[in-house]
Amino acid sequence: MLPRLALALAASLALCMTPAAAMAAGKDELPTPLIFVHGGSGSAQQFETNAMRLSSNGFKKSRIFVYEYSTLGSNNDAAIADLDGFIADVKEDTDSEQVDILAHSRGTTVMHAYLSTPERAESVRRYVNFDGRTAETPPGAVPTLAVWGEGDQEREIAGAENVYFPDKAHTEVTTSQEAFKDWYEFLLDRKPKTTKVVPEKPKKVTVKGRALIFPNNTGIDGATLRVYALDSETGQRDSNAPVYEKAIDATGEFGPIDVNGRRHYEFEVSQEGQTTIHNYPEPFERDNHFYRVLSPPVLAPFIERSPGHVSVTVTRMREFWGDQSPSTSTSANDELEIGGVNVINAAISPRSRRVLAVFTFDKNSDGVTDLSEPLAPFSGISFLTAADLFTPASPDANGTVAVTETMRSPHGHTQTTHVPDWPSDEHSVSVYFKDYDAKAFKKPKK
Numbered sequence: 001m002l003p004r005l006a007l008a009l010a011a012s013l014a015l016c017m018t019p020a021a022a023m024a025a026g027k028d029e030l031p032t033p034l035i036f037v038h039g040g041s042g043s044a045q046q047f048e049t050n051a052m053r054l055s056s057n058g059f060k061k062s063r064i065f066v067y068e069y070s071t072l073g074s075n076n077d078a079a080i081a082d083l084d085g086f087i088a089d090v091k092e093d094t095d096s097e098q099v100d101i102l103a104h105s106r107g108t109t110v111m112h113a114y115l116s117t118p119e120r121a122e123s124v125r126r127y128v129n130f131d132g133r134t135a136e137t138p139p140g141a142v143p144t145l146a147v148w149g150e151g152d153q154e155r156e157i158a159g160a161e162n163v164y165f166p167d168k169a170h171t172e173v174t175t176s177q178e179a180f181k182d183w184y185e186f187l188l189d190r191k192p193k194t195t196k197v198v199p200e201k202p203k204k205v206t207v208k209g210r211a212l213i214f215p216n217n218t219g220i221d222g223a224t225l226r227v228y229a230l231d232s233e234t235g236q237r238d239s240n241a242p243v244y245e246k247a248i249d250a251t252g253e254f255g256p257i258d259v260n261g262r263r264h265y266e267f268e269v270s271q272e273g274q275t276t277i278h279n280y281p282e283p284f285e286r287d288n289h290f291y292r293v294l295s296p297p298v299l300a301p302f303i304e305r306s307p308g309h310v311s312v313t314v315t316r317m318r319e320f321w322g323d324q325s326p327s328t329s330t331s332a333n334d335e336l337e338i339g340g341v342n343v344i345n346a347a348i349s350p351r352s353r354r355v356l357a358v359f360t361f362d363k364n365s366d367g368v369t370d371l372s373e374p375l376a377p378f379s380g381i382s383f384l385t386a387a388d389l390f391t392p393a394s395p396d397a398n399g400t401v402a403v404t405e406t407m408r409s410p411h412g413h414t415q416t417t418h419v420p421d422w423p424s425d426e427h428s429v430s431v432y433f434k435d436y437d438a439k440a441f442k443k444p445k446k
């Protein structure tokens with residue numbers, strides 16, 4: 001009788017357990033694999049921070065995926081069709097019957113169309129809709145959480161759970177730790193232990209990613225990626241020998257690369273006959289397997305180049321604001337100083353433009369800075385802006401340019417990345433700032 005009673009009690013408890021408790025109870029059970037679908041001009045960059053937040057909560061990196069597609073045109077047919085194979089591969093790789101999907105902006109249009117087919121909707125367990133499409137019912141009848149940023153707060157997906165962040169910008173609401181808490185609980189049926197990116201031991205950090213053509217999201221086929229350790233005070237290389245080197249193919253994939261979480265690195269992408277890309281991220285305090293180095297050939301004809309000035313592009317997955325009225329205690333605007341000159345103002349980066357990338361170069365190569373208006377055609381492209389900034393270069397790039405952001409509140413901080421003064425006739429400089437205030441690793445107290 002005793003064994004039968006034990007079996008009956010176990011069966012009864014299993015029926016009463018929440019999905020989170022069941023996952024915790026079965027050591028072989030894993031959470032549903034998760035796929036992020038980016039928006040226009042997007043890539044894995046919009047999910048890079050959240051992937052690290054997930055792993056900070058113990059979510060396995062092997063169950064986090066990003067679906068990247070070309071947003072060069074306005075037609076989504078290829079993106080919708082190719083998603084079939086991508087989801088099938090994820091299900092096979094993870095031995096799962098369903099996936100969870102989060103989509104942002106244009107990605108929500110892709111997903112609403114995809115989920116309108118019942119057979120496709122059966123593969124999706126839960127869906128998160130970031131600041132994009134509205135609907136009269138949850139798409140495909142899939143349980144849905146809709147997360148809305150600034151704009152019309154009357155937007156909704158009827159029948160879904162809707163949460164609003166009126167002070168968060170369009171991309172910021174996707175990358176923010178405040179929204180992370182809501183969608184994490186929606187997908188995993190429990191609150192996260194932390195909403196921060198938790199630093200790891202500095203010598204245990206790895207980086208993986210892709211070197212891509214923007215906005216096609218195809219690999220820079222035929223290029224060579226070299227990664228160099230830097231002197232953080234000058235941006236100059238510690239050695240002529242790279243710590244990592246790889247020939248890039250059509251996938252654009254590179255890594256894993258062992259890095260020190262307290263050091264700065266340069267990601268150089270070179271290709272015969274092309275401008276050499278010098279990409280400078282902040283230190284990697286945690287494993288980052290969605291890092292992206294982007295090349296924008298579609299914009300290259302509009303970037304002034306000469307041996308006398310540096311062309312610097314700064315990107316951050318939290319919009320740069322330059323036209324807000326300051327509060328009494330904290331700044332409502334961002335600052336971005338390049339060589340000591342702040343290029344963020346009401347003309348260059350108004351809130352309504354949702355600027356994520358700031359291109360700077362010396363227009364007409366005349367040695368004159370003019371920040372009175374943004375440069376065309378960048379001023380007409382979503383999420384981009386450009387400023388006429390003269391930053392002197394030296395022939396052998398042995399000088400240093402300080403690139404400093406001061407992030408608006410909340411979570412305001414100041415971060416500086418030093419880069420060499422590469423001449424823009426043959427080189428381009430890109431600096432990538434995080435959308436959060438990164439913390440260094442500290443040994444746990446005993």
